[in-house]
Amino acid sequence: MALVAFESLTFSYPQGKREVLSDVNAILEPGEFVLLIGESGCGKTTLLRHLKTALTPHGSRLGTVRFDERLLTAVSSAEQARRIGFVLQNPDNQIVTDKVWHELAFGLESLGIEQAVIRRRVAEMASFFGVGTWYHRDVATLSGGQKQLLNLAAVMTLQPDLLILDEPTAQLDPIAAMEFLAAAKRINDEIGTTVLVSEHRLETAFPLCDRVLVMNAGRLIVDELPRNVGRMLAKTSDPMVAALPTAVKLALALGANSGADLRSTTENPISIREGRAYLRKKLSLACSSQVEVAEVCAGIATSPSETPAADVDVAGVATKMNAPVGESCAGAVCAVMDVGEGGDSAAGMGGSDVADVAGAGVAIATISPSGLRDITTRTVVTTRDREATSVITAQDVWFRYDKNGDDVLRGVDLKVYQGEFACIVGGNGGGKTTTLGVLSGAHKPYRGKLSVLGLDPKKASGLELFRAGLAVLPQDPQTLFMRNTIADDLGDAAAQHYKNPDERRSAVRDAATTVGITQLLERHPYDVSGGEKQRAALAMALLTRPKLLLLDEPTKGMDNPVKTRLAELLQQLTADGLTILMVSHDVEFASVYASRCLLFFDGSVVAEGTPREFFAGNSFYTTAANRLGRGLVPGAVNVTDLVTYCRSLPLKATISQDANGGAR
Amino acid sequence: MRNNEDAFSTLHPTVVFGHFVTVVGVSVVFLHPLILAVSFVGALAYVCYLKGWSGIRKMFPGVLAMMVFAALFNPIFNHRGMTILCYWYDNPITLESILYGLAASLMIGAVLLWFVSYNQVMTSDKFLCVFGRMIPALSLTFSMVLRFLPRYFVQAKHIAAAQRGIGRDVFSGSWYARARHGSAVFSIMLTWALENAVDTSDSMLARGYGLPGRTAYTDFRFRQRDLAAGVTLGGGLLVVIVAIVAGVLRANYFPIFDLNAASYLSWLVIAVWGLICATPLIMGLREEAVWRSLRLNL
Structure with missing residues (x-):
């Protein structure tokens, strides 16, 4: 007996030409934990909102939604309020009242439940979520993670049968996100509530869920067990492939999952732990003669048809994986990738390609555990060369918000060099954002030396720093827009430097082209997606002709494809000479795109280096691929490193293993 | 607290x-x-x-x-x-x-x-x-005001800081420029508030706001001690x-x-x-x- 059933649901907004949902058929069984994924704008939110009449958007609709064997529209609003719980993305906007206890009681008040019952339900939920310690607090004093947990608890007081979570962790830092998802899982496990959650953090969400629904442009393209999703998705050209958990991507690239035993954790890993077991198995099957490696590779280069069929299936995946190999080892490593994917690329290979591949076969012999290290030392040297042109210098900077408060920055030493894309990572409360404030002159440190673009932010008055070429983008780009169209906002931003209206117009057009929003110029800045808002804000900043750009969490709430687009843009800008300092929780993003990473903890920089040396040196605060390969594949920072390493080992063993898998 | x-x-x-x-x-x-x-x-x-x-x-x-x-x-x-x-x-x-x-x-x-x-x-x-029991609607309104007014002030600060980040400072420049930037902050605030109010109303609707017979919950209990004190006073x-x-x-x-x-x-x-x-x-x-x-x- 299904709790929810979508039956050929098709929907489009009024005057909208395209269908936002087209022919969606899906069923939720009671007690399931179902994950809904898909690129931004693919219709996830629209689909979720169809599960509550009060939130369902207006538009033309075909097909039906059934809840508990009845048409949803026939279920009374009171019953819907009680039995279907909904948590939205923004933690702050959902909270209605000023006290935690009042918020917990809000839904029960609406249903007209009497005091004693409310008291009991609220008490139960506060205990279940560990709200006890902040039960009496003002909502404004809670952290983002606590706020979102409060939203969840406030819905759970109604004891719903179905819990719908619409990107609930998009605005949270990684730790709070993990806690939130764990709480959702606990509700599912211990209370038996059916959960339907849309998420971008697949690394965490995949191992938790029972089933995954994948949407693409309004269609439900995959409805599978988590272990099968990778294989099913790889057959399509869906951008979500790049967002899959590291273990799934690794297994895809190494050509497992030939369909033998779908429930086998070692052949279809989805978590880091399973990924490690999978990797261990792969490695133990391979012997370690380096000479043999080169031979095998050369063999594939000359006769690509030998590549096993399993690889053909997966070949496209690695290219979609968009995990650019960082730094200078890119040349060698990418060539190696081509070797592995010979089955796909062989057809297009001209004579020179073959020569490249042969060269890579030689290069591969040097990629041993120590090989990756060799490469990192080389990048450090180039960093030192740039010493002369540092754009930001901070020496022993101390700052606190008020005289009797605690120090937020405790001796920050940092340098950012010309043309660099530096990234400050670290947990909450480490002082990352405060550092940006200090560098931009918003906060005045009480000790230490500072130099930004040759000026001292402590002494620079008013807008001096900004005239010298500093631009800061806030976490929330909405705080920048004030006009009715993006074009007008960009025009305002340009007014400072481009006095002539014609010049200004062309400058606006140029900036819009650079960030790729020309088609959005006449739209209202609030009507575009989060990623587009971020780009428009970036265009505004660029129109002030900055030399140094400070970014605060630019990837917050973005899904993988959108992040990639932003990263490419930022890299383009640094290539053109702009210096970027970014603050982020997003370790994966920093590991792939930053040129240097700095770890902030307890108010100062505790470690720094190129992403490769930085993340290879960390054990826990690091990329999923590094954790997956820890102790097995030394120095690996992203999936490509893992794949390369595995392929660099004698392939015959692996190939035969795959062949066996296929035959089984 | x-x-x-x-x-x-x-x-x-x-x-x-x-x-x-x-x-x-x-x-x-x-x-x-x-x-x-x-x-x-x-x-x-x-x-x-x-x-x-x-x-x-x-x-x-x-x-x-x-x-x-x-x-x-x-x-x-x-x-x-x-x-x-x-x-x-x-x-x-x-x-x-x-x-x-x-x-x-x-x-x-x-x-x-x-x-x-x-x-x-x-x-x-x-x-x-005290007032919630008499007028439940008023009690909720009051609670929401207490929730949102401080939020607006915080947001105004964020906006002023963000505007400064792209070279528009509310606190410096000519009198005219400051007035213009000040009104910009206000205008952004307004749009922001309206935009986010949509989320808030969704969250309220999702939890059954607007159904008839709303009660006003209070976390306080009237005990023996309160009766004694009340009668004495x-x-x-x-x-x-x-x-x-x-x-x-x-x-x-x-x-x-x-x-x-x-x-x-x-x-x-x-x-x-x-x-x-x-x-x-x-x-x-x-x-x-x-x-x-x-x-x-x-």
Whole structure:
């Protein structure tokens, strides 16, 4: 007996030409934990909102939604309020009242439940979520993670049968996100509530869920067990492939999952732990003669048809994986990738390609555990060369918000060099954002030396720093827009430097082209997606002709494809000479795109280096691929490193293993 | 927050609110010097108890200034009264108006001090508890205002900071530029607020807001102790009101200052009034004494 059933649901907004949902058929069984994924704008939110009449958007609709064997529209609003719980993305906007206890009681008040019952339900939920310690607090004093947990608890007081979570962790830092998802899982496990959650953090969400629904442009393209999703998705050209958990991507690239035993954790890993077991198995099957490696590779280069069929299936995946190999080892490593994917690329290979591949076969012999290290030392040297042109210098900077408060920055030493894309990572409360404030002159440190673009932010008055070429983008780009169209906002931003209206117009057009929003110029800045808002804000900043750009969490709430687009843009800008300092929780993003990473903890920089040396040196605060390969594949920072390493080992063993898998 | 509340603050909000209405109401309505003096001393002592000396030092100068202003204002502008003491710019300064000014000044001092402690004791959720039952809609509105007003201020700060980040500073530049940037912040605020209100209303609808028969939950429970305190305070208030209406305590300022002669009865009424004003302090001190004895017994 299904709790929810979508039956050929098709929907489009009024005057909208395209269908936002087209022919969606899906069923939720009671007690399931179902994950809904898909690129931004693919219709996830629209689909979720169809599960509550009060939130369902207006538009033309075909097909039906059934809840508990009845048409949803026939279920009374009171019953819907009680039995279907909904948590939205923004933690702050959902909270209605000023006290935690009042918020917990809000839904029960609406249903007209009497005091004693409310008291009991609220008490139960506060205990279940560990709200006890902040039960009496003002909502404004809670952290983002606590706020979102409060939203969840406030819905759970109604004891719903179905819990719908619409990107609930998009605005949270990684730790709070993990806690939130764990709480959702606990509700599912211990209370038996059916959960339907849309998420971008697949690394965490995949191992938790029972089933995954994948949407693409309004269609439900995959409805599978988590272990099968990778294989099913790889057959399509869906951008979500790049967002899959590291273990799934690794297994895809190494050509497992030939369909033998779908429930086998070692052949279809989805978590880091399973990924490690999978990797261990792969490695133990391979012997370690380096000479043999080169031979095998050369063999594939000359006769690509030998590549096993399993690889053909997966070949496209690695290219979609968009995990650019960082730094200078890119040349060698990418060539190696081509070797592995010979089955796909062989057809297009001209004579020179073959020569490249042969060269890579030689290069591969040097990629041993120590090989990756060799490469990192080389990048450090180039960093030192740039010493002369540092754009930001901070020496022993101390700052606190008020005289009797605690120090937020405790001796920050940092340098950012010309043309660099530096990234400050670290947990909450480490002082990352405060550092940006200090560098931009918003906060005045009480000790230490500072130099930004040759000026001292402590002494620079008013807008001096900004005239010298500093631009800061806030976490929330909405705080920048004030006009009715993006074009007008960009025009305002340009007014400072481009006095002539014609010049200004062309400058606006140029900036819009650079960030790729020309088609959005006449739209209202609030009507575009989060990623587009971020780009428009970036265009505004660029129109002030900055030399140094400070970014605060630019990837917050973005899904993988959108992040990639932003990263490419930022890299383009640094290539053109702009210096970027970014603050982020997003370790994966920093590991792939930053040129240097700095770890902030307890108010100062505790470690720094190129992403490769930085993340290879960390054990826990690091990329999923590094954790997956820890102790097995030394120095690996992203999936490509893992794949390369595995392929660099004698392939015959692996190939035969795959062949066996296929035959089984 | 409900940490470290004194004994009086832990009473049910309706009792606490009733007490404040009583002390402030009687002080404002009956300008009897003794009533006022007792009220003033009671209020001052309770503020001292709540905030300690450092707290008193911070706010007392302001209260004193208001009191001095009231004491001076009345004789200068009010020329009623029989006993002319002197002339000031051809205007008579009367004894009665001076005394009336002093009484008014005591009254203002007492009321201000009661409000200082009221501010600390009657938190917004207690206020809501008192009014929520009468008008549930109002209680929710009030709670939402308390939630959103501070948020708007915080957001205005964020916007000003963000605008500065792309070279528009609300706090520098020409007068015209600052005004323009200031209005920009306001305009962004407005759009932002409207945009986010959509989310809030979705969240309210999702939790059944708008269904008929909404109740107003309060986290406070009316206990035996609250009933006892309420009845005692009510009885005391009745005594004082009856005594004043019956003329046991009477004070006339104009045309001539006149108090009725002291009687046992009037002293008794003053004593009852004193008890009412001192209740918060007595409750606090009593509980501290209990704590001390408990510690001694350990």
